[in-house]
Amino acid sequence: MIPAPFDYTRVATVEDAVAALAGAGEDGKVLAGGQSLLPMLRLRLAAPTMLVDLGGVAELRGVRDDGDALIIGAMTTHDEVVKHPLVREHAPLIAQAAETVGDRQIRHLGTFGGSLAHADPAGDLPGVALALDAVMSVAGPGGMRDVRASEFFVDYFTTALGPGDVLVSVRVPKLTGWTTHYEKFHQMAQSWSVVGVAAAVRRSNGSIAEARVALTNMGVTPVRAHGVEEALAGAPATADAVATAAARAADGASPLTDGVASAEYRTHLASVLTKRAVMAAGGL
Amino acid sequence: MTVTEQRPGGEVGRDRRRKEDARLITGRTAWTDNLSLPGMLHLAIVRSPMAHARITGIDVTAARGAPGVVDVFTGRDVADLQGSMPCVWPVTEDTVLPAYPPLALDEVRHAGEPVAVVAARDRASALDALELIEVDYEPLPVVLDMEEALADGAPLVHDAAGTNRCYTWILDSAQAGTGADVARMEAEAEVVVSRRFIQQRLVPAFMEPRSTVVDPTGDQITMWSSTQVPHILRVLLSLGTGVPEHKIRVIAPDVGGGFGGKLEVTPEEFIAFAAARRLNKPVKFTESRSEAMLSAHHGRDQIQDITVTARRDGTVTGMSARLLANMGAYLGIITPGIPILGAFMFGGIYKFPAYRFECTGVFTNTTKTDAYRGAGRPEATFALERIMDELAVELGLDPLELRRRNWIERDEFPFTTAAGLTYDSGDYAKATDRATELFGYDALRQEQAARRAAGDTVQLGIGVSTYTEMCGLAPSRVLGQLRYAAGGWESASVRMLPTGKVEVVTGTSPHGQGHETAWSQIVADQLGVAFEDVEVLHGDTRASHKGLDTYGSRSLAVGGIALVNACRRVVEKAMPVAAHLLEADPADLEFTDGAFRVKGAPGAATKTLADCAFAVFQSHDLPDGVESTLDADATYDPENFSYPHGTHLCAVEVDTETGMVKIRSYVAVDDVGRVINPLIVDGQVHGGVAQGIAQALFEEARYDEDGNLMTGTFVEYTIPSAADLPDLVTDRTETPAPGHPLGAKGVGEAGTIASTPAVVNAVVDALRPLGVADVRMPCTPERVWSTIQAARAANGGELR
Numbered sequence A: 001m002i003p004a005p006f007d008y009t010r011v012a013t014v015e016d017a018v019a020a021l022a023g024a025g026e027d028g029k030v031l032a033g034g035q036s037l038l039p040m041l042r043l044r045l046a047a048p049t050m051l052v053d054l055g056g057v058a059e060l061r062g063v064r065d066d067g068d069a070l071i072i073g074a075m076t077t078h079d080e081v082v083k084h085p086l087v088r089e090h091a092p093l094i095a096q097a098a099e100t101v102g103d104r105q106i107r108h109l110g111t112f113g114g115s116l117a118h119a120d121p122a123g124d125l126p127g128v129a130l131a132l133d134a135v136m137s138v139a140g141p142g143g144m145r146d147v148r149a150s151e152f153f154v155d156y157f158t159t160a161l162g163p164g165d166v167l168v169s170v171r172v173p174k175l176t177g178w179t180t181h182y183e184k185f186h187q188m189a190q191s192w193s194v195v196g197v198a199a200a201v202r203r204s205n206g207s208i209a210e211a212r213v214a215l216t217n218m219g220v221t222p223v224r225a226h227g228v229e230e231a232l233a234g235a236p237a238t239a240d241a242v243a244t245a246a247a248r249a250a251d252g253a254s255p256l257t258d259g260v261a262s263a264e265y266r267t268h269l270a271s272v273l274t275k276r277a278v279m280a281a282g283g284l
Numbered sequence B: 001m002t003v004t005e006q007r008p009g010g011e012v013g014r015d016r017r018r019k020e021d022a023r024l025i026t027g028r029t030a031w032t033d034n035l036s037l038p039g040m041l042h043l044a045i046v047r048s049p050m051a052h053a054r055i056t057g058i059d060v061t062a063a064r065g066a067p068g069v070v071d072v073f074t075g076r077d078v079a080d081l082q083g084s085m086p087c088v089w090p091v092t093e094d095t096v097l098p099a100y101p102p103l104a105l106d107e108v109r110h111a112g113e114p115v116a117v118v119a120a121r122d123r124a125s126a127l128d129a130l131e132l133i134e135v136d137y138e139p140l141p142v143v144l145d146m147e148e149a150l151a152d153g154a155p156l157v158h159d160a161a162g163t164n165r166c167y168t169w170i171l172d173s174a175q176a177g178t179g180a181d182v183a184r185m186e187a188e189a190e191v192v193v194s195r196r197f198i199q200q201r202l203v204p205a206f207m208e209p210r211s212t213v214v215d216p217t218g219d220q221i222t223m224w225s226s227t228q229v230p231h232i233l234r235v236l237l238s239l240g241t242g243v244p245e246h247k248i249r250v251i252a253p254d255v256g257g258g259f260g261g262k263l264e265v266t267p268e269e270f271i272a273f274a275a276a277r278r279l280n281k282p283v284k285f286t287e288s289r290s291e292a293m294l295s296a297h298h299g300r301d302q303i304q305d306i307t308v309t310a311r312r313d314g315t316v317t318g319m320s321a322r323l324l325a326n327m328g329a330y331l332g333i334i335t336p337g338i339p340i341l342g343a344f345m346f347g348g349i350y351k352f353p354a355y356r357f358e359c360t361g362v363f364t365n366t367t368k369t370d371a372y373r374g375a376g377r378p379e380a381t382f383a384l385e386r387i388m389d390e391l392a393v394e395l396g397l398d399p400l401e402l403r404r405r406n407w408i409e410r411d412e413f414p415f416t417t418a419a420g421l422t423y424d425s426g427d428y429a430k431a432t433d434r435a436t437e438l439f440g441y442d443a444l445r446q447e448q449a450a451r452r453a454a455g456d457t458v459q460l461g462i463g464v465s466t467y468t469e470m471c472g473l474a475p476s477r478v479l480g481q482l483r484y485a486a487g488g489w490e491s492a493s494v495r496m497l498p499t500g501k502v503e504v505v506t507g508t509s510p511h512g513q514g515h516e517t518a519w520s521q522i523v524a525d526q527l528g529v530a531f532e533d534v535e536v537l538h539g540d541t542r543a544s545h546k547g548l549d550t551y552g553s554r555s556l557a558v559g560g561i562a563l564v565n566a567c568r569r570v571v572e573k574a575m576p577v578a579a580h581l582l583e584a585d586p587a588d589l590e591f592t593d594g595a596f597r598v599k600g601a602p603g604a605a606t607k608t609l610a611d612c613a614f615a616v617f618q619s620h621d622l623p624d625g626v627e628s629t630l631d632a633d634a635t636y637d638p639e640n641f642s643y644p645h646g647t648h649l650c651a652v653e654v655d656t657e658t659g660m661v662k663i664r665s666y667v668a669v670d671d672v673g674r675v676i677n678p679l680i681v682d683g684q685v686h687g688g689v690a691q692g693i694a695q696a697l698f699e700e701a702r703y704d705e706d707g708n709l710m711t712g713t714f715v716e717y718t719i720p721s722a723a724d725l726p727d728l729v730t731d732r733t734e735t736p737a738p739g740h741p742l743g744a745k746g747v748g749e750a751g752t753i754a755s756t757p758a759v760v761n762a763v764v765d766a767l768r769p770l771g772v773a774d775v776r777m778p779c780t781p782e783r784v785w786s787t788i789q790a791a792r793a794a795n796g797g798e799l800r
């Protein structure tokens, strides 16, 4: 269908974006790659009166090295993220997950920041950001502030971003000495995760020294599988130990039953996929 | 991999790239929605959000005053103008034919039913104004489940009918005199296997959403529509609205797919027709994808109770099928007849003597069902091929061996089945042997055994589907016996232009099949003209007033014969002209290699059809009694159906931990008779198999308990893309169709018919050691996983 009427402005700086949003009040919305927002407008599930297009804001795009972390601009497209040498070297988990997003056209338009701001429980990047302890840099009416991933994802399609806020960039700590894997489960090649598991593992000698596991679509927000992380810390790097730990994947999670899957199936998948993700991450 | 045969020198049999593709692929063509007429208004439709409700009020005041809006009307406003939607296939004398107003009058019976219309100067204004229309609904009880709908005291979809039963149609081989008595076979059988299979509801999901433009301002009211059936549409528009047929012209320009979904005459077309007449201005209606999902007819949706009887040695003795077929809330043009097209196919390639079929059509508060690729035959073939596998397990036979013991042998044709059809030809053994060889059947069985023994979490399954189908719709006499309102003939006209070029008019209506290419190849060979020198015209009732359009794999199987006959008449008409030009006796001439020459005189002078066409154009010097034209028409009514057949084999890997099914290999060996263009045939098989796999693994239209469609976009209704499909290995055997001058059989639906059971048989085969005997379609990971869970719970179940 055709969206309800709206005003549109294309800004050149973050400052202008924040100002434009302030002028629009509650009914303004940021337009990034449009891959999630436009379908909602076309189905008339959302009807903002002002769209602030960030497509022309050069400072929001690109990846840079910041010592012990990478800074990924919010408007960096999935495709750019997938191919970026810094990402591939220091945060391959992000590249691997971003490569599973939709299809090629979507990856060329959709953005890293848009995925996080949209906070779709089935989206693949929020769980990855959570696993990597990423920190979001946000510009708003009151200036700049940082929000940790663990506080950024608040509820179903809801983040710590207020109506006047712009997500500027994401700081991703480099994981040196870790190996990672994103295990996405979906029936159709171009669809969202039924459940996804982001795993990062640090091995030492014959055991797993530390692990981080975050789950996609096991609740209204991405969740860390703390039970699994605890069980893996110091555990032998064996299939049996991983399977035992993975059995706790859904502890504390509240998966939804929706048109795609039941909570029961998701709970089961969380364990199976966690086992596979940790095994793959740990090179087992 | 494909075996292509090219006959030396001829066009027929050549892998010709399709003439029409450049314009179709680039979109630089006359899709209906690309059309814009001066002063044209755009329509948008308010649709019911309720599955069943009484309309108690509609307030259009605000919408009338909205910017750009020219008119707003409801069903009541156009009650006299809009006409009534026709159903042309009441399958029994007492079939319930409910009133079906294009725009609802007092009651809505499914979510998505049209309720009011806005006409505005542009599309966006029309859509914006929709939100200003207030409709008051008084909810009525909803019935969605077919068995509930038939129970006493069920809410009625149509009060006036007094029942939700649309019809019950029975074919019993003992009563019809075509075979033995099923009840006797059941009483005497050594083995009886009964199963219930569910054919889920599907959405045809054509690529181009439906679009209609109506221009009422000329002598004729002209309708452009994205339809498979311009000729049928013209007749039914006239009969349904009372506008005389000669005052209506229908044009199906390039149409972007149909799959049966555009074998329909739609409320939206009638609404646009009424709007144009009411406003006396051109109007356009183009649906959104969501509207297409919600309101264009759906397919399948049957409950099938199947029983097969056999002797211990594997001889099948009888088959009975009891169906409930979901009609939806209304009857489309051939809704009741779809399951009946399947009634004749439950025998497949087998020669068992006893057969009984009973189908009850049921009304529910859902979108109507109607034709979807294969229309009745995929449903029948699925049930048959699934239960053959179950019988094989019961008997401890390899599924291929069971089929071998029961199929009709090559030398037994023509063969009359218990359902009363006479199959013309086939070689089931040859196709099956070729398929098993390409597939590596024995090696896969060995691997399967090894994985089973090892208790592998990923199990291997092998699925078999051997099929034949009846297509080339259809002998008019048979259609009459089945109470279908029209015939099944097809027509073609060949026009020789003065410069020797050829225009062909076909009554078929291609919507992606490549008729322009195939028809050109046939004409090139028949008339000895170049492929490039043939133009194929179709889909405009002014250019081709006579035709029955495209569906049921009929265009080449039936229309191709009309075309060949028309070409032959052109040659006959040219013969005396050529004789005159060659100063020979017509009786001494022959037409070979595209030219007339004196028989047995190699090297002598020749005249081509182009020479004759120019001579006729000039008409300066024609023999007495010869008309000044070479043009010829032919209409052909088939004696029998066309019976392609084949064997499809599928290997799947099932991850028993997640339930995920992956197709590892797929082999399709089809016999579609002589092939005109192998490239097109491969394309038809690929597309057909993709759609059949989609039913097996991916697609299902689902309603919630209130009758809201839950799968209203492609996010929820998951059609596969290339990335979800395996590499297909396709090959062919060629058993020419005896009754066809080209030896061709239909191919449009074969892939869809054959593939679904091959895939599901493979999934069930993989899980058999876990105690699984069936998996409902679509075999999504969760469904497979929960089926495994249930089987494990039932038999305390480890592997084996």
Ligand SMILES: Cc1cc2nc3c(=O)[nH]c(=O)nc-3n(C[C@H](O)[C@H](O)[C@H](O)COP(=O)(O)OP(=O)(O)OC[C@H]3O[C@@H](n4cnc5c(N)ncnc54)[C@H](O)[C@@H]3O)c2cc1C
Residues within 6 Å of the ligand: A029, A030, A031, A032, A033, A034, A035, A036, A037, A038, A039, A054, A074, A075, A100, A101, A102, A103, A106, A109, A110, A111, A112, A113, A114, A115, A117, A118, A120, A122, A123, A124, A125, A161, A165, A166, A167, A168, A190, A191, A192, A193
């Ligand atoms: C067919 C299809 C399949 C898809 N499959 C997947 C998948 O498998 N996995 C997956 O993760 N995603 C998938 N997506 C979604 C895709 O990743 C989107 O690109 C992403 O969710 C949104 O990014 P965007 O740049 O397009 O944002 P937009 O659609 O432009 O915006 C989305 C929301 O975020 C807000 N927003 C965007 N950027 C900012 C910012 N910088 N600051 C503040 N607010 C902002 C917008 O206001 C809006 O509310 C799919 C999309 C489609 C259409």
